[in-house]
Amino acid sequence: MKKLMWIGLKDIQLMLRDRTALIFMLLAPFLLTIGLGLVTGQLGGGNFGGLEAIPIAIVNQDQGKLGGALVEMVQSPELAELVNTSLVAEAGAARDQVDANQIAAAIIVPPGFSDSIIPRDGRPVPAQVVRIEVYKNPARPVSAGIVQALVEGFISRVETGRVTGEVIVRQALAAGLITPQDMPAFAAALSERLTATATDQPLMRLRTGTTEGSAPEQNTPSDFNPMAYMAPGMALLFLMFTVSNGGRSLLAEQAHGTLHRVLVSPTTGTQVLVGKLIGTYLTGTLQMLILIAASSLLFNLRWGDPLGVLVLILACVFGALGWGMLITVLARTAGQVAIAGSAVMLIFGILGGSFIQLNLLPTWFQWLSKLTPNAWGLDGFTILGLGGRWSDLGQPVLGLLTMGVVLGALSIALFNRRRLWQR
Amino acid sequence: MDVIVQARGLCKHYGNVIAVQDVSFEIRRGEIFSLLGPNGAGKTTTISILSTLYTPTRGDALIAGHSITRDPTAVRQIIGVVPQEIALYDDLTARENLIFWGRMYGLSGRALQRRVDEVLAQIGLTERANQRLKTYSGGMKRRVNIGAGLIHKPQVLFLDEPTVGIDPQSRRAILDSVKELNRQGMTVLYTTHYMEEAQELSHRVGIIDHGELIALGTQAELTRQVGEQETLILHIGENEDAETVANMFRVVPGVLQASAVDHRIALTTRQAEDILAPVVARANEHGVRIHSIDIREPNLEAVFLHLTGRAIRD
Numbered sequence: 001m002k003k004l005m006w007i008g009l010k011d012i013q014l015m016l017r018d019r020t021a022l023i024f025m026l027l028a029p030f031l032l033t034i035g036l037g038l039v040t041g042q043l044g045g046g047n048f049g050g051l052e053a054i055p056i057a058i059v060n061q062d063q064g065k066l067g068g069a070l071v072e073m074v075q076s077p078e079l080a081e082l083v084n085t086s087l088v089a090e091a092g093a094a095r096d097q098v099d100a101n102q103i104a105a106a107i108i109v110p111p112g113f114s115d116s117i118i119p120r121d122g123r124p125v126p127a128q129v130v131r132i133e134v135y136k137n138p139a140r141p142v143s144a145g146i147v148q149a150l151v152e153g154f155i156s157r158v159e160t161g162r163v164t165g166e167v168i169v170r171q172a173l174a175a176g177l178i179t180p181q182d183m184p185a186f187a188a189a190l191s192e193r194l195t196a197t198a199t200d201q202p203l204m205r206l207r208t209g210t211t212e213g214s215a216p217e218q219n220t221p222s223d224f225n226p227m228a229y230m231a232p233g234m235a236l237l238f239l240m241f242t243v244s245n246g247g248r249s250l251l252a253e254q255a256h257g258t259l260h261r262v263l264v265s266p267t268t269g270t271q272v273l274v275g276k277l278i279g280t281y282l283t284g285t286l287q288m289l290i291l292i293a294a295s296s297l298l299f300n301l302r303w304g305d306p307l308g309v310l311v312l313i314l315a316c317v318f319g320a321l322g323w324g325m326l327i328t329v330l331a332r333t334a335g336q337v338a339i340a341g342s343a344v345m346l347i348f349g350i351l352g353g354s355f356i357q358l359n360l361l362p363t364w365f366q367w368l369s370k371l372t373p374n375a376w377g378l379d380g381f382t383i384l385g386l387g388g389r390w391s392d393l394g395q396p397v398l399g400l401l402t403m404g405v406v407l408g409a410l411s412i413a414l415f416n417r418r419r420l421w422q423r
Numbered sequence: 424m425d426v427i428v429q430a431r432g433l434c435k436h437y438g439n440v441i442a443v444q445d446v447s448f449e450i451r452r453g454e455i456f457s458l459l460g461p462n463g464a465g466k467t468t469t470i471s472i473l474s475t476l477y478t479p480t481r482g483d484a485l486i487a488g489h490s491i492t493r494d495p496t497a498v499r500q501i502i503g504v505v506p507q508e509i510a511l512y513d514d515l516t517a518r519e520n521l522i523f524w525g526r527m528y529g530l531s532g533r534a535l536q537r538r539v540d541e542v543l544a545q546i547g548l549t550e551r552a553n554q555r556l557k558t559y560s561g562g563m564k565r566r567v568n569i570g571a572g573l574i575h576k577p578q579v580l581f582l583d584e585p586t587v588g589i590d591p592q593s594r595r596a597i598l599d600s601v602k603e604l605n606r607q608g609m610t611v612l613y614t615t616h617y618m619e620e621a622q623e624l625s626h627r628v629g630i631i632d633h634g635e636l637i638a639l640g641t642q643a644e645l646t647r648q649v650g651e652q653e654t655l656i657l658h659i660g661e662n663e664d665a666e667t668v669a670n671m672f673r674v675v676p677g678v679l680q681a682s683a684v685d686h687r688i689a690l691t692t693r694q695a696e697d698i699l700a701p702v703v704a705r706a707n708e709h710g711v712r713i714h715s716i717d718i719r720e721p722n723l724e725a726v727f728l729h730l731t732g733r734a735i736r737d
């Protein structure tokens with residue numbers, strides 16, 4: 001076991017002394033993130049720039065004020081660049097649009113939603129609150145997550161208003177400011193004012209960077225920052241460089257004779273392979289941790305639940321390592337790994353959503369993206385960015401682990417056939 | 424002296440290509456044994472088999488009683504291997520390289536640090552131990568390459584052409600350190616295509632050509648095979664076609680064999696003085712300019728020429 005660690009640590013030591021590798025692993029992701037930030041307007045005071053608004057449908061079957069308020073909110077000018085809302089009469093029709101991948105999500109406000117919260121005409125509110133349904137498109141998890149966050153933010157405000165109203169009415173009754181007979185009218189008037197307040201202020205404001213002298217706002221699930229999508233996108237893109245670089249080092253050692261030298265010591269081929277995998281895995285993990293820590297400081301990004309971030313990083317590196325191994329075993333020389341690794345890095349970057357939001361692309365493309373660790377990783381980071389916990393990462397983590405196991409097993413089988421260290 | 428390496432009928436075939444064919448020899452504890460032969464003769468393959476890197480197609484070898492095919496792990500602990508190429512990490516210092524290789528042999532802690540210091544002193548690089556290898560000269564790297572093979576105090580050291588491509592000063596230093604190691608009791612298997620190195624270092628020599636061991640013995644035993652023959656070495660101009668010139672001298676009476684290496688012609692004869700005048704006359708006749716002439720007593724090169732009809736660097 002010690003030998004495995006020594007082999008791995010030696011690789012990390014060599015990597016830390018390789019200036020070119022360090023530029024690719026650490027500096028390049030930052031430069032690209034900043035570049036994309038400038039292009040899309042997330043740095044330097046712009047707005048969403050080239051990204052298209054998320055197509056959604058809203059079905060308002062509610063006769064009360066809150067349903068209308070929600071429609072008004074999603075159609076507000078503040079959200080015009082984020083969501084493109086169409087009003088649909090039938091819930092079934094809206095769901096059909098989601099199923100056909102025409103829209104990212106449908107918001108369905110059922111009948112009686114307002115009445116379940118605000119007393120009307122002196123009638124008491126029912127005990128059961130009627131729930132708003134967000135029918136999400138699984139093929140567009142990021143966009144659907146943003147819509148979900150919007151609705152949750154709205155409901156949170158409504159709930160705050162309802163509780164505030166109850167407290168005010170009780171206090172007014174207790175203080176003798178109103179009589180029990182006046183209570184329905186008083187509650188109705190109060191709810192009018194609270195509803196107006198709830199919809200007065202925009203629920204989501206797109207981040208436009210820091211303005212002069214003002215501190216950037218805290219990210220909350222309701223102000224999702226697209227930089228939080230770009231930074232992990234770039235980190236995942238260059239993670240592929242790191243894992244293919246790890247494979248390249250194995251073939252380079254073969255070419256330089258150090259592999260054969262290790263093999264004439266009391267060290268087995270398996271020990272060498274596992275040791276190098278440990279080295280690459282730790283290097284990839286270190287790279288992701290550094291990038292995340294630095295982007296938190298530089299771009300003021302909040303990546304979400306720290307445990308979730310750690311779990312996701314470990315899974316991402318595992319999945320990417322599977323691809324790194326496969327590239328290595330299919331190549332003949334270290335040079336071939338470098339070329340193939342760079343090509344795969346770019347293809348996965350495009351396919352996996354590091355450059356373009358996947359929900360803007362056709363469904364078949366989105367399915368294809370699942371072959372890349374980038375897509376799974378971005379799903380996970382988006383979940384965390386939108387306030388999810390580590391326990392919400394089941395799907396992306398499972399996807400990445402499966403990828404690592406399947407590709408790793410395939411690579412080991414091919415390694416054995418190729419007999420890299422045939423004695 | 425007891426036998427520490429015993430090679431028995433080693434063969435290595437790659438499909439129809441025969442790299443090593445039926446090679447058998449013994450190395451006694453404490454001796455320097457050289458495998459002498461031209462490039463591609465099978466020296467590196469033989470060392471690779473003995474160091475357990477390649478599995479022999481047929482045959483086996485015992486090293487300190489351990490079979491290379493049945494007990495390779497025990498063999499690897501006994502031997503030290505210095506490969507022909509510099510198999511080290513350029514971005515690590517000499518000390519870090521030696522520490523890494525020591526760890527591969529299971530050394531650790533203070534014992535490893537002590538041993539690294541000893542080896543650095545032995546190869547004369549204590550002062551520059553903490554500089555990265557990429558700042559070293561070729562000769563210094565060669566010394567670290569040897570040091571890495573010594574780190575675990577092996578009983579037998581395999582040195583595969585350790586002086587290829589280095590300056591004369593570093594070459595001298597390496598030959599001296601091999602002699603010093605042997606003086607301290609180390610058994611050495613040394614491969615080379617430099618006849619002079621084999622002559623200077625070896626207690627016994629095996630001459631290998633086309634994968635076969637064609638002669639084996641002490642230098643005296645080997646040169647005896649050539650008899651009283653002497654070798655006349657003619658240094659000719661760079662513009663001359665050495666092969667054509669060698670053919671030209673074959674017809675000179677008294678020349679037993681003629682071969683060309685680079686810009687040298689080697690002529691074997693029973694009495695060098697007898698052919699000197701006719702050789703010079705024939706050169707003048709054909710307008711071939713001879714820069715210098717050496718007469719050599721019977722040596723390993725003459726043995727190789729005698730056995731193969733070719734000079735050793737063919």
